[in-house]
Amino acid sequence: MATLLRISRIFQQLQVPTQWNILPFSCYFHSQGVTFSELMYRKSMQCISLSCIDKGLLPGSQNQQVRYYAARRGKREKMKATKKSQKKEVVKKEFVPYHIKMAMKNIVIKPRRENVDHWLKTPPIDDVWRAKFYKKKIYSVMEAIEMHRETHHPTILNEPEAILSSTIELDMRMPKKNRYLDNFTGTIKLPYELKMDNNKKKxxxxxxxxxxxxxxxxxxxxxxxxxxxxxxxxxxxxxxxxxxxxxxxxxxxxxxxxxxxxxxxxxxxxNKGNLGTDIVPLVELFVQGVDYKSNKDEHELDFGWVDVPIGRLNMETNELQQNLFTVLNQVETHKPKGVAAPFITRVLLFSEPSQEKFVIPHWEYLEGYKDPNTLKSEEVTLEQQTEEDDDTDTDEVEHTRVAS
Missing domain, CATH: 3.40.50.790 (Ribosomal protein L1/L10, domain II)
Known part of the structure; x- marks a missing residue:
């Protein structure tokens, strides 16, 4: 009886509804073989849990803070195994050689323009010759400038103040095989300022x-x-x-x-030259300087070029030569480290709207460069014999690239 009174007091403290009173159910459970103490324990736990839920003291209430415990170790391993099984299988692509890949795309790989095997390095003997067998004639910088001035005379193209530009062809190969230099940009301040027609740079x-x-x-x-x-x-x-x-x-x-x-x-x-302590010279460099950017051939990955203006045709020849010297040495600074081959392979001078391009001896303006056309006496006699034996009558073909 004392136990029943204690439970009743607990019910009163928890404000348990009257329908949960324990007394009406005691006789029924006693008839089913359940002792009174077991009945008290079961019913008290049931009533206390329901009351605690109503008061927000047990899970089930919105105000109750729920704690989550780590899963068992075996369950984690099962979850990891299922994730691994759900991962997509990576299919390895087979290696396809470069020439086969280009053939699949119906792209023809052309030979390098400046290294054609059938070109003869010895100069022609006669005044008239077939251009397909020889490289372009090399003119001095002074001769190339004078020829452009003649074509731009007021009586011909009428552009005496046209811009004189240089096309600098590059060997983009890196020290590692099948690695090529990425396109680069830069700004150079010429010794003699070149005033462009476009708007001032900001x-x-x-x-x-x-x-x-x-x-x-x-x-x-x-x-x-x-x-x-x-x-x-x-x-x-x-x-x-x-x-x-x-x-x-x-x-x-x-x-x-x-x-x-x-x-x-x-x-x-x-490295770009736009960070330093002396601000005024840096500003003058980018305001008055000439911007340049390298380009790469889509099919010949080791062939690149840079188009850089060096002055105007109405400037003094000496001034144009000094600007050309500065441009060539600036482009040479982008040469990859560890490469023994010359970075600059050929230099041409052109002046729009004319399409003529004259090759100049760039090795005279760069340290460590030699004339690639110098041959030994044995090579000269061998090429002369080849020239005499060649009787084929094919059309003259010469690939040139129009400057963009």
């Missing part, structure tokens, strides 16, 4: 010193500042399309890290 400058900001604006920068300019880029007032180049002082490098993703390839770097 240079954005990041610097803290007020004197550097004033000097940058005088040098031709369209905007110079520090944190204020960074905020304009973060908010979208300034975008990459609004400027051509970025120049920054070393002190601003830490703050510029917040907009590295927005600047993308324009982010300042010492």
């Amino acid at each position: 240079v954005l400058v990041f610097c803290k010193d007020s004197e550097d900001q004033t000097g940058a604006l005088k040098a031709g920068a369209f905007m110079a500042g520090s944190s204020g300019v960074i905020k304009q880029i973060q908010t979208g007032e300034l975008t990459v399309q609004d400027f051509d180049h970025v120049v920054a002082h070393i002190d601003m490098l830490a703050e510029l890290g917040t907009i590295r993703g927005l600047l993308k390839k324009s982010f300042p770097n010492r």
